[in-house]
Amino acid sequence: MAMSLSLARVALPPPLPQGAGPAAAAARKLQGAALAFPAKSFFGAPLAAVAAVSPAAAAVAASPLRRRPSSASAVVAAGKGYKMKTHKASAKRFRVTGRGKIVRRRAGKQHLLGKKNTKRRKRLSKMVQVNKSDYNNVTGALPYLKVNRNAE
Structure with a gap:
């Protein structure tokens, strides 16, 4: 150097x-x-x-250029933990409501819409809550998501 x-x-x-x-x-x-x-x-x-x-x-x-004593030398094993990464594809598919619920889009609203009636298309447009049994999978992919597990 x-x-x-x-x-x-x-x-x-x-x-x-x-x-x-x-x-x-x-x-x-x-x-x-x-x-x-x-x-x-x-x-x-x-x-x-x-x-x-x-x-x-x-x-x-x-x-x-005199070397000053460093206080960091006294602490040897004080490293930070592993920084978890967000799964970016999951981050685009899931959202959290104000009350902490995880919501997703319904399947079946991308194509072949001509054969689906208006009522069905309207229902498919709405967001729906993720099932509680899938919360562990979603929060594993999105570790920094602010989720309220007690929300109904």
Whole structure:
């Protein structure tokens, strides 16, 4: 996995003064204690308070890539259960009424309607309640259906 963090934000130490004076010696001595990150970290937090501890501890604590302890590591086996799938063909054939009954269409209203009289066609157009003995089959295919098993 490639890191997208640019190293252009890392502060480079100032150039050392040329010469043998006390300023050059002090600058060489401080070069080893320079911070690896700028005065503000990658996320904008000031690092001055962290740098006062020690240079090595400051670089570790101030790193924006520092790994924080995760509370998820304490819970090992807390996975979710299986997400049941709706049988889509059944979802198109069954509906639930306001009182929680499962209803379906009557068979025999698709074709050959010329030989059926008006009264029969009208009766076949109406929805009818699914038999209670078939509720287990329907609810197995439609696990998230809001069914009232006590409805009459």
